[in-house]
Amino acid sequence: MATGGISRRRLLNGVTAVGAGTLLAAALPSRRAAAADLVVGFIYVGPHDDFGYNQAHAQGAVAVKKMSGVKVLEEENVPEDVAVAKTMESMIQQDGATLLFPTSFGYFDPYILRAAPKFEKVRFEHAGGLWTPKDPKNIGSYFGYIFEAQHVNGIVAGHTSKSGKLGFVAAKPIPQVLQNINAFTLGARLINPQATTQVIFTGDWSMPVKEAEATNSLIDRGVDVVTMHVDSPKVVVQTAAKRGASICGYHCSQAALAPEAYLTGAEWNWTDLYPKLVTMWMKGEAIPNFYRGAFKEGLIRQSPYGPKVSDEARKRADEVKAALTAGAYVIFKGPLKDNTGKVAVEAGQELIQSNATDTNLEAMNFLVEGVLGSLPA
Amino acid sequence: MVEETAAAIPAQRGGIVRRLHTIAARTAAEAVLVPLGALVVSLLLFGLFIAFAGVNPLAAYGYMAKGSVGSWFSVQNTLTRAAPLILTGLCTALPAQVGLMIIGGEGAFVIGGLFAAMAGVALLDASPLVAFLAMAAAGIAAGGTWVAFAGALRHWRGVNETISSLLLNYIAIAILNQLVEGPFRDPHSLNKPSSPSIGYDHMIGTIPGTEIHWGLVIGIVVCVLAYVLIRHTTIGFAARVTGGNLRAARMVGLPIGKLVMLTCFLGGAAAGLAGMIEIAAVQERASADLVTGYGYTGILVAFLARHNPLALIPVAVLLGGIGASGGLLQRHLGLPDAATVVLQGIIFVAILASEAVYGRIPWFKGAEASA
Numbered sequence: 153m154a155t156g157g158i159s160r161r162r163l164l165n166g167v168t169a170v171g172a173g174t175l176l177a178a179a180l181p182s183r184r185a186a187a188a189d190l191v192v193g194f195i196y197v198g199p200h201d202d203f204g205y206n207q208a209h210a211q212g213a214v215a216v217k218k219m220s221g222v223k224v225l226e227e228e229n230v231p232e233d234v235a236v237a238k239t240m241e242s243m244i245q246q247d248g249a250t251l252l253f254p255t256s257f258g259y260f261d262p263y264i265l266r267a268a269p270k271f272e273k274v275r276f277e278h279a280g281g282l283w284t285p286k287d288p289k290n291i292g293s294y295f296g297y298i299f300e301a302q303h304v305n306g307i308v309a310g311h312t313s314k315s316g317k318l319g320f321v322a323a324k325p326i327p328q329v330l331q332n333i334n335a336f337t338l339g340a341r342l343i344n345p346q347a348t349t350q351v352i353f354t355g356d357w358s359m360p361v362k363e364a365e366a367t368n369s370l371i372d373r374g375v376d377v378v379t380m381h382v383d384s385p386k387v388v389v390q391t392a393a394k395r396g397a398s399i400c401g402y403h404c405s406q407a408a409l410a411p412e413a414y415l416t417g418a419e420w421n422w423t424d425l426y427p428k429l430v431t432m433w434m435k436g437e438a439i440p441n442f443y444r445g446a447f448k449e450g451l452i453r454q455s456p457y458g459p460k461v462s463d464e465a466r467k468r469a470d471e472v473k474a475a476l477t478a479g480a481y482v483i484f485k486g487p488l489k490d491n492t493g494k495v496a497v498e499a500g501q502e503l504i505q506s507n508a509t510d511t512n513l514e515a516m517n518f519l520v521e522g523v524l525g526s527l528p529a
Numbered sequence: 530m531v532e533e534t535a536a537a538i539p540a541q542r543g544g545i546v547r548r549l550h551t552i553a554a555r556t557a558a559e560a561v562l563v564p565l566g567a568l569v570v571s572l573l574l575f576g577l578f579i580a581f582a583g584v585n586p587l588a589a590y591g592y593m594a595k596g597s598v599g600s601w602f603s604v605q606n607t608l609t610r611a612a613p614l615i616l617t618g619l620c621t622a623l624p625a626q627v628g629l630m631i632i633g634g635e636g637a638f639v640i641g642g643l644f645a646a647m648a649g650v651a652l653l654d655a656s657p658l659v660a661f662l663a664m665a666a667a668g669i670a671a672g673g674t675w676v677a678f679a680g681a682l683r684h685w686r687g688v689n690e691t692i693s694s695l696l697l698n699y700i701a702i703a704i705l706n707q708l709v710e711g712p713f714r715d716p717h718s719l720n721k722p723s724s725p726s727i728g729y730d731h732m733i734g735t736i737p738g739t740e741i742h743w744g745l746v747i748g749i750v751v752c753v754l755a756y757v758l759i760r761h762t763t764i765g766f767a768a769r770v771t772g773g774n775l776r777a778a779r780m781v782g783l784p785i786g787k788l789v790m791l792t793c794f795l796g797g798a799a800a801g802l803a804g805m806i807e808i809a810a811v812q813e814r815a816s817a818d819l820v821t822g823y824g825y826t827g828i829l830v831a832f833l834a835r836h837n838p839l840a841l842i843p844v845a846v847l848l849g850g851i852g853a854s855g856g857l858l859q860r861h862l863g864l865p866d867a868a869t870v871v872l873q874g875i876i877f878v879a880i881l882a883s884e885a886v887y888g889r890i891p892w893f894k895g896a897e898a899s900a
Contacts, residue, residue: 199866227859229866232818234811238606239856245602246595247860258721262813280720324710326720355706356817514719528711 189223190250190434192216193243195236196228197256197383198358204384205357208404209255209279212422216430225249232258240267244274251275251433253426264291275433280328282514283442294425294443296451297513298402299335300476301418302379303483304454304469305400306339308415309347309377311465312398316344319370319397320351321363321380321388325527327516329381332418334520335483336379336400341522343468350375351525357383367391377415389414398460405455416469417455424450447477490518491525559893564833567883568847571876578871584862592861596854603853608741611842611849613638615748616803617827618834618841619755620676623796624690625836626759627788628772629683633676633694634800635824636701641672641801642808643705646815647713649727649808660731664805672801673794675701680793684786690793702820709816723816733809742810744803748845751799755838758795768792800824829873833880848873 192213200210206228217224225243230236236259243249250273254264260281268276268288276291283293309318318340322329333351340347350373352366359382367378367388378392379400386409392399393410401407401417432439445451454473457466475481484503490496496518497503503513519525576586597607620634648667652660679697682688708714708724715725733743759765768788771778778785803823812818830848834840855869 193860225860227856227866230856231821233807233821234609235852237811238609238853241602242596242606242853242856243860246600246857258816258818261721282719324722326722328720 189221190430191223191225191243191248192430193225193227193240193247193249193252195230195239195243195252195254195256195259196226197232197258198229199384200226200228202384203386203389203406203409204382204403206255206383208420209253209422211404212420212426213253215423216426219427219430221434222430230256232256232263237263237267240264240276241271244271249274251277251430253277253279255279257281260293275439277429277439285441287441289441292429292439292441292443294429294451296420296449297331297444297446298418298420298452299331300446300483301452301454302332302400302402303335303339303476304473305379305416305418306336306341307343307469307472308457308461308465309336309379309398309400310340310343311462311468312415312460313340313344313347313377315374315376316347317373317375318347318349319367319373319375319378320349320523321366321370321378321382322351322353323357323359323382324355325353327514330516330519330527331513332381332402333523334516334518337520337522338483338488339472342472343465347522349523351519351523353525354382360384360387363387364391368395371395371397401455407455407458412459414455414458415461416457419453419455421451421453447473448479484513489521491521491523493521494518496520555893559887559890562893563883563886564880566886567879568876571872571879574875574879575872578875579862579864579868582864582868584864589858589862589864592857593851593854596857597850605740606853607846607850608745609849610852611845612742612744612748613803613807613821613823614826614830614845614848615745615752615841616799616806617823618830618845619752619799619827619838620672620796620824621828621831622834622836622838622841623755623759623792623799624676624680624789625831626765626768626772627785627792628775629680629789629793630691631676631679631694631793631796632691632828633679633697633797633824634827635820635822636694636698637672637675637797637800638804638807638821638824639698639701639705639819640675640804641668641797642804642812642819643701643708643815644668644671644801645805646724646727646808649731650713650725653728653731657731660727661733661809664727664731664809665802668801668805668808669798670801672804673798675801676797677790677794680789684789698824705815705819706817713815715814718814718816721816723814726814727808729813731809732813733806742806744806744810747802747806749842751802752838752841755795755799759838764788764791800827829877832877847876 194213196206196209198206200206213224213226216222225247227239230239236254240252240254243252252274257280260278264276264278265287268291272290278291278293280295281293283291320333322333333349337349350370354362354366363382364387368391370378377398378388380388380402385402385406389399389406389409393413398415399410399413400415404419405417407414429439472481482502482504484497486497486501487499488497519527579589580586596603598604617634617638620637621631624631645664645668648663649660652663675697676694679690679694682693683690710722713724714722735742767783771783771785771788808815826848830841830844834844851869851872858864858868859866
C-alpha cells in the first residue's frame with residue numbers, strides 16, 4: 153500500500169511536469185505566429201484533397217503560402233453549423249488571423265453575416281455569397297461564372313461523343329447547377345444539334361454511392377461523355393473511365409484520375425485570385441465587396457485537352473474560349489426554349505453577368521431544350 | 530455475557546454503517562475513476578497514434594488543452610459544442626433503460642428542427658415567448674413521435690428497434706430535403722434551398738456574459754429531470770426493471786408497452802428539442818445543414834455515460850472539448866480532421882473495454898475498509 157502511495161504521487165508529479173511542458177509547447181508556436189506576419193485562414197467544408205470544390209480552394213491557399221510575410225492556416229471538414237462560427241472565431245482570436253476565406257457557400261448566411269460585425273478589423277472573403285449593400289462592409293464576395301468553361305466542355309463533348317448522348321451528374325437543381333447543365337448542353341448542340349444531355353440529380357453535394365450509381369445508369373443508357381457538378385467529381389470520373397466513357401471535369405483537373413478518358417474540364421482559377429486579394433489586403437487597398445467574372449477576369453480556366461480530343465474540337469473550343477475571354481460571346485442568348493417547349497429566354501434578351509444587383513443569371517430556373525430531365529415543381 | 534452482547538451490537542452496527550458508507554464511497558469512486566482511467570489510457574494511445582503520424586504528442590496535448598479549456602473563448606467553444614450532444618445523448622440513454630438500443634437521434638433531431646422551424650415561420654407575428662414555446666412544443670412532439678414509431682414497431686410488430694430507428698433517420702432527412710426544396714422553400718434562397726427565417730427577433734439568445742446559447746442550460750435541466758425520472762420515481766424503477774429482466778417485468782405485470790413508448794417518446798423528444806434549439810439558437814432557418822451528425826455523436830455520448838442521464842453532461846462536455854480542439858490540431862500540427870474522430874473511437878473502445886474492470890479491483894470493493 154505504501155509503495156502504491158508513492159508511485160501514485162510520482163505519477164502525479166509526472167503528470168504535472170508533462171502538463172507544464174505542454175503549456176510551454178503550446179505557448180511557443182502562438183508567440184511565433186504573432187510576429188508581424190499576416191495570418192490568413194482557409195476553411196473548407198470537405199477534405200482539402202477531394203479532387204473537387206475544396207481542392208480548388210486549397211490550391212489557391214498553396215499559392216498564398218508561397219508569398220512572403222504570410223502565414224496560412226487551413227481547416228477542413230468544417231460543417232455549416234456552429235462549427236464554422238467557432239472555427240472563424242478561433243482563427244481570429246487564438247491565431248490572430250485578419251483575413252479569412254471561409255469557402256463553402258453555406259457559411260455565408262448566417263455565420264459570416266453574424267461574425268463580420270463582431271470583428272470589424274477582419275476581412276471575410278467568401279466564394280459565392282450574394283453580398284448586398286446592406287451587409288457588413290468587411291465582407292467580400294467573389295465568384296466565377298464557371299458555366300462558360302462548362303460551355304467549352306460541351307463543345308468538346310459534342311465533338312467527341314459518337315452516340316450524341318451526354319450525361320450530367322448533378323447535386324441539386326439550384327441556379328448555379330442549372331447554369332452549368334444548360335451551358336454544357338448549348339455547347340454540345342452547337343456541334344451536334346441532335347445531342348441530348350441526360351441529367352441525374354443526386355440530392356446533395358457529396359453522395360459518392362449515388363454518384364457512382366448515376367454514372368453507371370447514364371452509361372447503361374448509351375451516354376458516352378459524362379460531366380458533373382458535385383463537390384468531389386472523383387467517383388464520377390473513376391466510374392466513367394472504368395466503363396469506357398469520356399469525361400469533362402469540374403472544379404479542378406481530374407486528369408490524373410483518368411489520363412486517357414479525360415477530355416478537358418471547367419476549373420476555378422483561385423491560384424491567381426487569392427494571392428491578388430491577399431496582396432490588396434496587405435497594402436490596404438479597397439477590395440470590392442461583390443466581384444464576379446469568368447474567363448475574361450481570369451477567375452476560371454480550362455483543363456488542358458486530353459489525348460482523345462480531336463484537332464477540330466480543339467480548334468472550335470479555343471475559338472469560343474477566345475471569344476468569351478474577349479467578352480464578345482454570350483451563351484444564354486434568346487431565343488432559347490426550355491425542354492418543355494416554353495420560351496425561356498426571349499429573342500433579343502441576353503442573360504449576362506453585370507453587377508451586384510442584376511442577378512438574372514443567379515435566379516436561373518429552367519432546363520434548356522436538349523436536356524433530358526425535369527425540375528421539381 | 531448479556532452486557533457484553535448489548536455493548537457489542539451498537540459498536541458492530543456503527544462498524545457496518547461506516548463500512549457501508551465506505552463501500553458506497555468506493556463504488557462511487559469506482560464509477561468515476563474507471564472511466565477516467567480509460568480516458569487517460571485513450572489519450573496515451575492517441576499520443577502513440579499521432580507519434581506514428583510524425584507529430585509530437587506533447588504538442589498535440591498542449592493544443593488540445595489550449596483549444597478546449599485554455600482560455601475563456603475555448604471554454605465557451607467547448608460548451609457550445611456540448612450543448613446539443615447532452616440532449617441527443619438522452620435519445621439513446623432513455624430507451625436504454627428499458628433495454629432498447631435506439632440510434633435514431635439524428636432523425637429525431639432533424640424532424641424536431643424541421644417542425645420547430647415550421648412553427649416559428651407560422652408565428653412570425655407572435656410574441657417571442659409564444660413563438661419559443663410553440664417551437665419547443667413542435668420540436669418535442671415531432672422528435673418524440675418519430676422515435677416512438679420505432680418503439681411501437683418494436684413492441685407491437687417485433688421489428689428490431691436499432692434498425693428501424695436507423696432507417697427512420699434517412700426518412701427524416703429525406704422529408705427535410707423534400708420540404709425545404711419544395712413547399713417549405715423560401716423562394717429567395719436561390720443557391721442554398723432553405724425554409725424562410727423564423728425571424729431574428731425570435732431566436733433564443735446567449736447566456737448573459739457569454740456567447741453560449743441557452744441550449745446548454747436547457748440540456749442540463751432536461752438531464753437532471755431525466756435523472757430524477759429514472760432514479761427516483763416508480764416509472765423509472767419499472768423501466769429499469771424491464772431493462773434488467775424483461776421476463777421478470779412481465780411476471781410482475783409491469784406495463785411494458787407503455788414503458789417502451791414513454792421512454793422512446795421522451796428520448797426522441799429530447800433530440801427533437803435539440804433540433805429546435807439548433808434552429809432557434811444557431812441556424813435560424815431549416816435547410817440541409819440541419820443534418821449535423823449530433824444525433825450520431827449522441828449515441829457515443831450515451832454509451833460513454835453508461836446511459837446515466839447525469840453523466841451525459843460531463844461526457845458531452847468532453848466530446849465538445851475534443852471537437853473544439855480539433856481545429857488547432859489541424860491548423861498547427863497538420864493533423865487531418867480524422868484525428869479527432871480517431872480519438873473519439875479510441876475513447877469509445879477504451880470505455881467499453883473498461884467495463885471489464887468493474888468489480889475486479891479489490892480496493893473499490895472496500896475489502897480492507899474495516900481495518
